[in-house]
Amino acid sequence: MILITGGAGYIGAHVALELMQQGDDVLILDNLCNSYRSTLDRIAALSGRRPGFIQGDVRNRGLLDTVFADYPIDAVVHCAGLKAVGESVREPLRYYDTNVGGTVTLCQAMAHAGVFNLLFSSSATVYGDCATMPIDETCATGQPTNPYGQSKLMAENVMQSMVCSDERWSVGLLRYFNPIGAHKSGLLGEAPTSTPNNLLPYLLQVASGQRAALSVFGRDYDTPDGTGVRDYIHVVDLAEGHVKALDALRTQRGVQIWNLGTGLGYSVLEVVRAFEKVSGVQVPLVFEGRRAGDIARCWANPEKALNELGWSARRSLDRMLADAWRWECHLHQEEATTLVS
Ligand code: NAD
Ligand code: UD1
Numbered sequence: 001m002i003l004i005t006g007g008a009g010y011i012g013a014h015v016a017l018e019l020m021q022q023g024d025d026v027l028i029l030d031n032l033c034n035s036y037r038s039t040l041d042r043i044a045a046l047s048g049r050r051p052g053f054i055q056g057d058v059r060n061r062g063l064l065d066t067v068f069a070d071y072p073i074d075a076v077v078h079c080a081g082l083k084a085v086g087e088s089v090r091e092p093l094r095y096y097d098t099n100v101g102g103t104v105t106l107c108q109a110m111a112h113a114g115v116f117n118l119l120f121s122s123s124a125t126v127y128g129d130c131a132t133m134p135i136d137e138t139c140a141t142g143q144p145t146n147p148y149g150q151s152k153l154m155a156e157n158v159m160q161s162m163v164c165s166d167e168r169w170s171v172g173l174l175r176y177f178n179p180i181g182a183h184k185s186g187l188l189g190e191a192p193t194s195t196p197n198n199l200l201p202y203l204l205q206v207a208s209g210q211r212a213a214l215s216v217f218g219r220d221y222d223t224p225d226g227t228g229v230r231d232y233i234h235v236v237d238l239a240e241g242h243v244k245a246l247d248a249l250r251t252q253r254g255v256q257i258w259n260l261g262t263g264l265g266y267s268v269l270e271v272v273r274a275f276e277k278v279s280g281v282q283v284p285l286v287f288e289g290r291r292a293g294d295i296a297r298c299w300a301n302p303e304k305a306l307n308e309l310g311w312s313a314r315r316s317l318d319r320m321l322a323d324a325w326r327w328e329c330h331l332h333q334e335e336a337t338t339l340v341s
Helices: 010-021 038-047 061-070 085-090 092-113 147-165 199-207 235-249 268-279 303-309 317-340
Strands: 002-005 026-030 052-055 075-078 117-123 170-176 178-180 214-217 232-234 254-260 285-288
Touching (some): 002 010, 010 038, 061 092, 075 092, 075 235, 085 147, 117 235, 170 235, 178 199, 178 235, 178 317, 199 268, 199 317, 232 317, 235 254, 235 303, 254 303, 268 317
Parallel strands (some): 002 026, 075 117, 170 254, 178 232, 214 285
């Protein structure tokens, strides 16, 4: 059985679905601080089975000890965490407590229970403002410009030290680039509980009429059209990467780091134009200054994951945007139905 912390969230839910579809038993632990219980129904509808669910906090050692004692868990995917950069600047202690403290508590409980296979949701933000593109795993980690990024790097360092001290561990640090998109059914996707910070969820809310315009942060970067360039990856490709990485953990020891990206970079304007093409909806834009802490360019060298896991991202940008739009329309319709009934 695989425990997914934060499994009711955007990425964890797609990982849960992918694992269940290939026959694994999944138990989700989530405190629902940034997700909805209804996500479990969506996973059940798509997989034909219900994942186990415990509503609880990953910082609660007593609860974790009970969970490991009660279920035959042999690996953990640790997605639980807080991820809003601006909020992390205002509430740094909450971010360090959850993202670093939560990881320490989870690792202590795992060691106590004799479970040593762990996959961690890390981020390309740990590379900081890397001078050379594409970024491969040998690039030094940089100086993340906000507490969120720092907390991800600190959590990675905690696990690196832990593995040096005890050779029973097998830990995979998955450095995600920019996950977007949704399940192709349109039934599972990202459901922000507050104003989104990231490009795609904000763009979707503009396109569906919930917000007036998309702010484009900076058009004077050293990029072909002056707007920021990122490596957007379909969330289902990302989830498939977790399945492959979990398989690899079962036969390796130590720490493995894998970038999960496509190796392709798209600018903000390229994303907007591609979205308009696949959806047929115009997106009003407002050009603004650069967002504090943003970097100009960031894309992965994904070869290590290909060579070591046999994994590569297969879904195109158009596919990511079409799937995301299908999900947004579904959510909108669901909300309208709930209001009417
Ligand atoms: P999300 O907010 O949708 O999911 C995180 C889940 O963790 C939520 O369901 C939330 O309720 C839960 N959670 C938060 N604190 C918890 C706690 N103390 N105990 C138990 N559950 C808790 O975010 P996501 O986009 O699915 O991200 C998942 C992980 O991937 C996070 O660790 C995030 O930092 C990392 N990550 C995300 C991105 C991205 O762009 N989405 C990029 C890089 C890394
Ligand atoms: C952001 C976080 C990063 C985190 C990642 C995934 C910051 C500074 N960095 O990365 O730590 O790991 O999300 O969760 O927030 N953009 C707009 N208008 C918007 C939103 C974004 O123009 O309304 C631009 C940004 O300037 C950037 C691109 O779109 O060029 C992508 O932004 P975003 O989706 O927030 O991701 P990152 O900045 O890469």
